[in-house]
Amino acid sequence: MTRTLRNSSVSISELTPKKRFLKALKLRKVDRPPVLSANQTATVEQMESLGIYYKDAYSDPEKMAALASAAWEQIGLEGVGVPFCQTVEAEVFGLEVNWGRKKTSIPVVSFKGCVAPEGIDVPENFLERGRIPVVLDAIESLSEKYGDEIPVLGHVIGPFSLAAHLANMEKILKMSIKRPGLVEEFTELGMDAIAEYASAMLERGADAIVIENMFASVDILGVKGYITFAKPFDKELIRRVKGPTILHICGDCTNIIGEMVETGATCLSIDSKTDARYAVKVSRNKAAIMGNVDTVYTLTFGKPQDVEAETLRSIEAGIDIIAPGCSLSPLTPNRNVRAMVEAVKKRKISF
Numbered sequence: 001m002t003r004t005l006r007n008s009s010v011s012i013s014e015l016t017p018k019k020r021f022l023k024a025l026k027l028r029k030v031d032r033p034p035v036l037s038a039n040q041t042a043t044v045e046q047m048e049s050l051g052i053y054y055k056d057a058y059s060d061p062e063k064m065a066a067l068a069s070a071a072w073e074q075i076g077l078e079g080v081g082v083p084f085c086q087t088v089e090a091e092v093f094g095l096e097v098n099w100g101r102k103k104t105s106i107p108v109v110s111f112k113g114c115v116a117p118e119g120i121d122v123p124e125n126f127l128e129r130g131r132i133p134v135v136l137d138a139i140e141s142l143s144e145k146y147g148d149e150i151p152v153l154g155h156v157i158g159p160f161s162l163a164a165h166l167a168n169m170e171k172i173l174k175m176s177i178k179r180p181g182l183v184e185e186f187t188e189l190g191m192d193a194i195a196e197y198a199s200a201m202l203e204r205g206a207d208a209i210v211i212e213n214m215f216a217s218v219d220i221l222g223v224k225g226y227i228t229f230a231k232p233f234d235k236e237l238i239r240r241v242k243g244p245t246i247l248h249i250c251g252d253c254t255n256i257i258g259e260m261v262e263t264g265a266t267c268l269s270i271d272s273k274t275d276a277r278y279a280v281k282v283s284r285n286k287a288a289i290m291g292n293v294d295t296v297y298t299l300t301f302g303k304p305q306d307v308e309a310e311t312l313r314s315i316e317a318g319i320d321i322i323a324p325g326c327s328l329s330p331l332t333p334n335r336n337v338r339a340m341v342e343a344v345k346k347r348k349i350s351f
């Protein structure tokens, strides 16, 4: 079953990738789904061709913008986004960032964790700290470069995921059983900072905010855990962000799609494990669905024909915006992502 375009007068030439994306986000008619990524797009191939690696990109806004641009310039993904990991906010809160052994490793937060919320200093002047000025300058640079042509996405961490960084994932799971009130206190700590950061991204030219809530996954928290510990904060953050929001939760979201819709997000970014047809059905007329091509087996280790077949399955399921189901692995070959882009463009006639 394919979605039929009721108004066939929508002209392809009228739609820049940005216009198509913004229309699809608002569930308006488009000639075909946009194809881009909600999450990080930098790969080893792109980094080597540009001579810009993660650490370079995080120390220079122009380099960050150039590495993000490779998504469009080298692969044809119809959108660009920064930053490339979920450590920027946690670092400002005083946590250590592990840059990995290779310059192509995605930075991660060392999970040391704080014992109590009182032990954490909420930083003042959040927007002036750490790598945040670099990210905001890169967004402005990308927005000026691409104007009305290509959408620019700003990535922020989800409140529960920041809490999981601050308190340590293992400890926060134990806390959720023994002292649930403490989990909420940890999660509340980052709310103002994340909301302020997202608003600044929009002011500097971002077209949409991706809330990357990877630790709010049902695989980790369970359905009840998502509803209790993550959803209220996702909802509150989305209420505060005055622009389109894309809520990304890793893993199988099939059983929380209705809950994710209730957060008020403009769009839900789903992973390959999520039942796409069910997600489209539950979110109908309420939120756009983005995803859900598998990033590991298919995009990283599959062949271009595997990517094409899976992309077509996502289109057939009725997904509004075709995208990788999660962050691209830096090991993803450019040719596989290109195969996803081409598969979507080939299907134009069917819409």
Ligand SMILES: [Zn+2]
Pocket (backbone or CB within 6 Å): 214, 248, 249, 250, 251, 271, 325, 326, 327
């Ligand atoms: Zn993910």
